[in-house]
Amino acid sequence: MSAPMAVPLSWMLALSGVVFVIGLIGVLVRRNALVIFMSIELMLNAANLAFVAFARQLDSLDGQVFVFFVMTVAAAEVAIGLAIIVNVFRLRETVYVDEINLLKG
Amino acid sequence: MMLLLFAVFAITLVGCSLMVVLHRNPVTSALFLVVAFCALAGLYLLLQAEFLAMVQVIVYAGAIMVLFLFVIMYLNLKRDVEDGLQFALRRGAGWLLGILLLGTAALFLSRGWAPGATTEASPPPIGNSAAELTSILLLVGIVGAVVIGRGRAKPPGSEEPAP
C-alpha cells in the first residue's frame, strides 16, 4: 500500500478547496433550487476528495469509510430534497429560491 | 504519468464544476456535473480508492444524477432568468465571498502547513454494522421521499364522513 505518493497531498487539498469554493459560490449566486442543490453535491464531493486524500496519506481506511457514509447520506438527502423541490414546485410553480420566502414570519 | 493524469482530472473537475455553477440551463449543469463526478472517480483511482471510485460512478454519476435530470425534465425548466438589482448585488457579494474564502484557504496552505504525525486512534467499532446502519438510513430516506412526494395530504377530517 505504501507506494510512494506521486501526487503531493497539498495539491489534492488545494484542488478540494477550489472545488469546494466553486460549489459554495454556486450556492450563493444561483437562484434555481436545483442548481443550488447540485452545488451542494459539489461541496460534498470536495470534502470527500479531501477525506480520500488523507486516507491515502495516513494509510488508513477510516477516511474511505467516512466517504462511504457521506455518499449514503447524500443519496438519501437527494431523494428527500428533490421530493421537497417537486412539492414546492407544485405549490408555487417556481423553483427560484428568491421567490419562496416562507421563512419570513 | 501520475502527475499528468492528476492534471487532466483536476482541470476537468474544476472546469466542469465552473460550468455547473455558471451555465444558465439546468440540464447542461447536470450533465457537466456528471462529467465532474467521473473526473473525481478518476482522482479516487489515483488515490488507490478503487471501491469508492466505482461507487462514485455508479451511485453519483449514475443514480443520483439520473434523478436530478429526471426532476429537471419533469418540471420542464427553461433557461434561468437572472436579473434585477437585488439579485445582482447578491451575486456580487457571493463571488466576493467565494474568492475571499479561497484566498484564506490559500493562505492556510502557504503557511507551511503539513499533516501531523499519524495518531494511533483506533477506528470506532462500527465494522459490519456499517452496512446495516446504511440500509436503515436509505430506507428512512425512501419513506421520507415517498411521503413528501405523495403530494398534499388531504385536510384533516375530510377523509371519512362523520358517523
Place this chain on the structure above:
Amino acid sequence: MTLPLLWIIPALPLGAVALSLLLGDRLGRRGTAWLACGAVGASFAFAVRAALALAARPEEGRSITEVAYRWMQVGDFSANVAFLLDPLSAVMILVVTGVGFLIHVYSTGYMAHDPSFRRFFLYLNLFMFAMLTLVLADNLLLLFVGWEGVGLCSYLLIGFWYTKPSAAEAGKKAFIVNRIGDFGFLLGMLALVTWTGSLQYDALFSAAPQAFVAGGIAITVATLLLFLGATGKSAQIPLYTWLPDAMEGPTPVSALIHAATMVTAGVYMVARCHSLFQLAPISLEVVAVVGAATALFAATIGLAQNDIKRVLAYSTISQLGYMFMACGVGAFGAGIFHLMTHAFFKALLFLGAGSVIHALSDEQDLRRMGGLAKKLPWTHATMLVATIAIAGIPPFAGFFSKDEILHGAFASGHYGVWAVGLLGAILTAFYMFRLYVLAFRGGSRVSHEAEHHLHESPPSMIVPLFVLAILSLIGGWIGLPFQRGGHPFERWLEPVFGAGGAHGTMRPLSPMIEWLLIEVSVVAALLGIVFAFRAYLKDPSLATRLRERWPAVHRMLVHKYWVDEGLDALVVMPLYRASQRLWRFWDEKIVDGAVNGVGFLFEGFSVGLRLFQTGFVGTYALFLTLGAVALLLHFLRQ
C-alpha cells in the same frame, strides 16, 4: 389469596377515559355506555376481590401498602404514588365503585337523549378515577391529588350543560368555594409536614404524638386547617353554599358526586386523620359543633324549599353534618357507617328524583307534582324505601347509623350535640316526608303537557333503583346484633380506629338507657312523619296556616337565612371592589406598564434586526458564509 392489585382499581376508569378520548365518537353511544359501565364494574369486581383478600388476613395484618412508583424526593421529604388498603379504605372503595357502578348504569338511561353523551361518561369515569385515588392514597399528598381531581370533575359536571348560565355559574361557585377550603387543607398539610416531616399516613401518625404536644396550639391549628378543607368539600358551615347550587348538574351527578361519594371525602379525611384529631380535643369539639349546627341549620332550610333536588341537597348537607358530628364526638366508626348507609339511600333518593324529573319532562318544582304514586309505581316504591331509611325508622339502614351517632354523642357526654341531632332527626323525617307526600300523594298538580308525556323510566334506570332500595333496606343490618362496640361493622374498622369506645370518651351506658335512647329517636322520627302527613295530605290548610302565622320565619327559611346574600355583601362584594381597584391601578398602570415598556424597547431593537430576516434562503447562506470566512480569518491572525 394472593395480594390484590390495588392500582388497577383507579386505573380502570382512567383507562376508559383514555380509550374514550382516543376512539372518540367512533365508539357510538352503546360502545361508550358499555366502556364506561364496564370499567367501573370491573373496578368494583377488583374492589370486592381486594376486600375479600383483606378480610382473609388476620386482624393485625389488615393493612396492605402497594407502591406504584416513587413520585418525588425532595431533600428528606419523599412522596410515593402508593395505595393503602385497610378496612377503612376497603369500605370506601366498595361504596364508591358499587354505588358508582349503579349510577353509571342509571345514567345510560337518564342521559340517553343528551347530545353530549360521551363527554358525560368521560367526566364520570374521570371522577371515579380521582375519587378512588383519593380513598386509596397512602399519603395526604396523593389524597390531595384525588381531592383536587374530584373537585375538577365536580366543576365540569355541575357545569355540564354549560350553555345554561345558571349551570356555568354554579360550577364556578362550587370550584371557588372549594378553593377556600383547599387552601386551608394545603396549609394544614404544610403544617404537618413542617413538624413531622412526612405525609405518609403511617409515618405521620406515628410521628405526631412526639412532634406535637397533645392539645397544643400547633396540632389544633393544623387539624382545624384540615377541617377547613373538609368543610369546603363536604359542604359544612361556613362553606356549604355551593352544594345547593350544584344541583344544576345532571341528576346522576348529584347522586354520585354531591350525595354519595365526593362530598363524603371530607368525612373520610377526618376519619383517616383521626389520630391527629384525637391529639387536639379542641378541634374535635369544633368538628362536633360545626357538624351539629350544620345538621340542624340545613334541615331547617330544607323545610321550605320547593325544588325537589334542593330539598335533597339540604338534606345531604344535614346528613353530612351528622357524620361530622359522629367524628367530633369520637365515634368515627359510626360516622363511616352513616357515610355508607347515606350513600345508599341518598343516591337512591337522587336517582328516584331523577326518575321523577325525567318522567315529568324536566319539572323539578314540588308544587307541580303530586299523585305520582300510581303513574310511577316503581319509582314510588323505591323512593318510599329511601325516605323511610333517611327518616330513621327500623329496620331500614338509616336508623342504625343515625342512632349510633346519637348514641355516640350521648355516651361521650355531648348532651347538647345529642339534643340538636335529635331535633335534626325530627326535621329530617318531616321534610323528607313532605317531599314524598308532595310528589307522590294527594291530587295531581302536574301541568297538562307533562301529564301527557308522563311515563315510567326505562329498565336501565329502574334496576339500579331497586338494587339501591334493597341496600337501603338491609345495608344497616351489618350493624346487628344491636350491641354497642361489638357489631361486625365496628369490629371490621377496629384495626383503623381502635376498639369501639376505647377513645376514653365513651362511657358504657346501661341497657335501659340505650333502649330509651332508641325509642326516643324512633318516636322523634315518627313524630316528624305524622306531622308531615297531617300538614300536607290530611289537612293542607295547616301548612298554609303555619306559614301565615309566622311569615317572617317562613320567609327566612325560603331565603335560606339570606346566607348567600349576606356572603355576597360581606365577602364577595368587598373583594370584588378591591380587585377592581387593584386591576385598574396596579395591574393596568404598573404591571401592564412595565410589561408594555419592555415590549416597546425590544420592538425598537427588532425593527432594525428584522431587516436581516428576509426569508430568502440565499441571504441566509450569504450571512453563513460571511461568518465562516470571518472565523477563518480570525484563526489566521493568531
